[in-house]
Amino acid sequence: MTVEFWLEAAIADARARGLDDLPRLLETLAGATMALRQADWNRDATGDARASAVGSGVPPPDPA
Amino acid sequence: MSDAPDSLVTTAARLERRDVTAAAVVDGCLDRIERGRALNAFIDVFAREARAQAERVDREIEQGRYRGPLHGIPISLKDLIDVRGRATTAASRVRAGHVAKADARVVARLRRAGAIVIGKCNLHEFAFGTTSEDSAYGPVRHPHDPTRSAGGSSGGSAVSVATGMAFASIGTDTGGSIRIPAAVCGLVGLKPTDGEVPCDGIVPLSATLDHAGPIARSVDDAWLVHQVIAGRRLARDKPLHARTPSSLTLGVPRAYFFDRLAREVRDSVAEALDRLRASGVRIVDAELPHAPLIAPVYLHIVLSEAAEYHRRTLDARPGDYTPSVRLRLEMGRYVLAEDYVRALRGRDVLREDVKRMLLQFDALALPTLPLLAPPLGAATISLDGVDEPVRTVMLRLTQLFNLTGNPAVTIPCGSSSAGLPCGLQLVGRRGATPELLAVALACERQLASPP
Numbered sequence: 184m185t186v187e188f189w190l191e192a193a194i195a196d197a198r199a200r201g202l203d204d205l206p207r208l209l210e211t212l213a214g215a216t217m218a219l220r221q222a223d224w225n226r227d228a229t230g231d232a233r234a235s236a237v238g239s240g241v242p243p244p245d246p247a
Numbered sequence: 248m249s250d251a252p253d254s255l256v257t258t259a260a261r262l263e264r265r266d267v268t269a270a271a272v273v274d275g276c277l278d279r280i281e282r283g284r285a286l287n288a289f290i291d292v293f294a295r296e297a298r299a300q301a302e303r304v305d306r307e308i309e310q311g312r313y314r315g316p317l318h319g320i321p322i323s324l325k326d327l328i329d330v331r332g333r334a335t336t337a338a339s340r341v342r343a344g345h346v347a348k349a350d351a352r353v354v355a356r357l358r359r360a361g362a363i364v365i366g367k368c369n370l371h372e373f374a375f376g377t378t379s380e381d382s383a384y385g386p387v388r389h390p391h392d393p394t395r396s397a398g399g400s401s402g403g404s405a406v407s408v409a410t411g412m413a414f415a416s417i418g419t420d421t422g423g424s425i426r427i428p429a430a431v432c433g434l435v436g437l438k439p440t441d442g443e444v445p446c447d448g449i450v451p452l453s454a455t456l457d458h459a460g461p462i463a464r465s466v467d468d469a470w471l472v473h474q475v476i477a478g479r480r481l482a483r484d485k486p487l488h489a490r491t492p493s494s495l496t497l498g499v500p501r502a503y504f505f506d507r508l509a510r511e512v513r514d515s516v517a518e519a520l521d522r523l524r525a526s527g528v529r530i531v532d533a534e535l536p537h538a539p540l541i542a543p544v545y546l547h548i549v550l551s552e553a554a555e556y557h558r559r560t561l562d563a564r565p566g567d568y569t570p571s572v573r574l575r576l577e578m579g580r581y582v583l584a585e586d587y588v589r590a591l592r593g594r595d596v597l598r599e600d601v602k603r604m605l606l607q608f609d610a611l612a613l614p615t616l617p618l619l620a621p622p623l624g625a626a627t628i629s630l631d632g633v634d635e636p637v638r639t640v641m642l643r644l645t646q647l648f649n650l651t652g653n654p655a656v657t658i659p660c661g662s663s664s665a666g667l668p669c670g671l672q673l674v675g676r677r678g679a680t681p682e683l684l685a686v687a688l689a690c691e692r693q694l695a696s697p698p
Contacts, residue, residue, distance in 0.1 A: 207579065215543035
């Protein structure tokens with residue numbers, strides 16, 4: 184699940200539950216999750232560490 | 248309130264010599280608790296029990312049955328820690344009607360050492376915050392300026408020690424909750440190595456990150472209490488020996504940890520490091536490769552684990568939480584399992600980073616927090632032109648060492664022009680809490696002596 188898709192679903196669920204102040208906190212969490220998914224310690228089934236950033240919804244860091 | 252009594256070490260010696268009675272020591276603390284009610288440091292005061300125990304202590308000492316330096320010493324507890332037959336409120340309406348069935352292990356150890364539990368202190372609800380203002384019992388107020396926060400989450404504990412309501416307090420620290428209030432109240436606060444002090448009988452916030460430890464007025468006092476709650480024998484012939492300044496090398500991680508600091512914090516820490524350097528300590532710059540990922544790793548672990556503990560009451564009694572604590576707990580219910588696992592892997596990476604860094608140094612030295620005691624009610628704070636939530640800022644420099652498990656202690660290092668204290672954080676190798684305190688004692692002496 185991409186972070187964008189997760190965030191959209193989480194905000195919809197929070198609003199449905201009447202937690203109207205939660206979406207802004209979920210946006211903060213989404214930023215932290217994106218950073219976490221780009222970390223250099225992530226593993227990938229192809230064996231290519233850089234490919235692991237693909238699912239984060241943000242481009243992998245520029246190798247340059 | 249400025250009439251704090253002698254240190255724990257000094258009072259212990261006076262009790263042993265029978266220069267003072269435990270009854271008088273307890274009465275002094277109870278009197279200061281009464282006069283300091285407006286600070287809201289305590290949720291429950293054990294006046295009757297403490298007086299009765301003091302009488303027993305005086306009889307024991309008179310009969311030559313002195314147990315050691317904590318015998319007859321009044322100590323407070325963060326109200327997250329179980330005391331048999333009393334409520335553990337966690338500063339929350341969610342805990343209404345709770346009665347603890349047994350003492351937490353740290354309390355049992357304090358009692359065996361003869362300490363007198365004087366009462367239970369106010370805190371940020373369920374320890375999930377850094378200001379001690381979200382509490383079912385009202386906000387804890389700073390002893391130097393009651394319009395400001397005393398830090399948190401162990402805010403009441405820090406106030407009780409700073410004002411002489413207790414000689415030391417036991418707090419808990421999941422992201423900085425011992426070190427933060429200790430620093431903003433001008434005290435010593437020790438988060439020991441992970442696993443060193445048992446957390447059973449203590450309401451959890453995040454089992455992976457929770458630690459228990461002392462808040463005290465000096466490194467010597469903290470050392471005595473730490474030994475007892477860690478289950479060590481109090482070796483009276485082996486006092487803590489300060490390291491010689493010229494034998495010390497401190498690593499100072501500049502990037503990230505000094506990036507955005509309040510001017511008065513930056514000045515106080517710089518002056519402290521200059522004074523340590525002048526005394527012979529080697530000060531060397533250090534670097535932590537993954538520093539920008541500390542907060543994301545911390546956030547995913549603490550939110551997930553807190554949400555797991557609170558699942559049932561979040562659904563059944565959401566209105567019994569303070570609104571902001573409830574929202575943060577709800578946030579944790581949305582963390583995906585795969586991201587929690589990524590964060591656990593990141594924790595291992597950060598632990599290795601810090602371990603490698605500490606191979607070159609006796610300890611790391613850095614500010615305990617980037618700002619002075621914030622005003623009560625402040626949601627955000629601006630540092631170097633960047634607005635951030637107060638909680639995020641207050642945790643920034645301490646949460647790493649909950650992730651890595653390294654022992655970390657804050658000692659006072661000056662104060663602002665308005666008299667608000669500032670803390671210097673020292674961090675040691677895992678498993679080497681006594682060695683860290685020997686470093687802290689050396690630094691404390693240098694910083695306490697006139698320039």
